[in-house]
Amino acid sequence: MLLDAPPPENERMSREDTFAFSCHSGLDCFNTCCRNKHLPLTPYDVMRMRQALLLHSDQFLSQHVLYRTDPDTGFPVLSLKMNEQDAVCPFVTEKGCRIYEHRPMACRLYPLGRSSTISRDLQAPHEFFYLLDTPNCQGIRQNKTQQVQQWLESQGLAPYIHMNDQMLNLLFHPRRNRSNPLDQRQQQKILVASYNMDMFRDLVATPRFVETFHMDEQTSNRVAQDDTALLRLGFAYLNRTLFP
Numbered sequence: 001m002l003l004d005a006p007p008p009e010n011e012r013m014s015r016e017d018t019f020a021f022s023c024h025s026g027l028d029c030f031n032t033c034c035r036n037k038h039l040p041l042t043p044y045d046v047m048r049m050r051q052a053l054l055l056h057s058d059q060f061l062s063q064h065v066l067y068r069t070d071p072d073t074g075f076p077v078l079s080l081k082m083n084e085q086d087a088v089c090p091f092v093t094e095k096g097c098r099i100y101e102h103r104p105m106a107c108r109l110y111p112l113g114r115s116s117t118i119s120r121d122l123q124a125p126h127e128f129f130y131l132l133d134t135p136n137c138q139g140i141r142q143n144k145t146q147q148v149q150q151w152l153e154s155q156g157l158a159p160y161i162h163m164n165d166q167m168l169n170l171l172f173h174p175r176r177n178r179s180n181p182l183d184q185r186q187q188q189k190i191l192v193a194s195y196n197m198d199m200f201r202d203l204v205a206t207p208r209f210v211e212t213f214h215m216d217e218q219t220s221n222r223v224a225q226d227d228t229a230l231l232r233l234g235f236a237y238l239n240r241t242l243f244p
């Protein structure tokens with residue numbers, strides 16, 4: 001994820017650094033943080049949340065997602081729609097998050113943020129972490145210290161980080177014209193191939209796609225049943241076709 005203004009060097013953390021945090025239902029602030037948020041949604045977030053809710057992509061995107069484009073790059077920026085009446089997350093309950101096993105990356109990382117970029121050879125993502133500004137969070141005043149790496153493991157973040165970093169290949173694609181934001185056609189392609197999995201699955205099954213992308217039977221069968229494989233194919237398709 002890219003930040004508008006990266007934190008200063010001395011506030012950046014690596015996976016080996018430590019921070020204090022503990023969140024549990026006994027704290028007065030329990031559940032109060034799941035509101036008034038700009039909560040970014042990555043393609044993998046959308047995939048997992050949709051699985052939890054058993055919704056068709058169109059339905060999930062229209063019910064739960066706000067959409068804008070980044071003014072500099074033209075990349076679509078999706079975020080979770082909070083309830084209109086009270087700005088509370090639609091998934092919070094008295095007992096906590098009702099899609100906890102499939103909650104998005106930003107919720108898993110909290111109270112940390114993560115920024116990642118990729119080297120020119122598109123090989124190794126470079127990342128750093130930082131503490132978010134969370135004045136009302138009692139969790140950061142608890143006496144439990146852990147390494148960033150331990151936190152990532154305990155929150156099941158490995159597949160999220162792995163899949164989300166695939167977007168870096170597009171953002172830093174050598175053929176992307178940095179002086180012009182993406183046009184509508186390119187934005188539409190990203191939305192279909194990385195956020196609207198049901199629409200992309202239909203596209204992938206067409207004879208034209210199968211022929212153009214030399215899809216063998218085994219791959220066709222896998223992406224018909226496995227959303228993660230389909231999303232990987234979506235990233236590969238975008239890498240190949242977004243910047244002709």
Ligand code: SF4
Nearest residue numbers: 023029030033137139
């Ligand atoms: S404000 Fe912090 S400690 Fe309180 S529920 Fe939210 S994350 Fe947990």
Ligand code: SF4
Nearest residue numbers: 034089091092097107
């Ligand atoms: S998705 Fe779950 S953890 Fe994230 S803000 Fe909503 S209720 Fe809270």
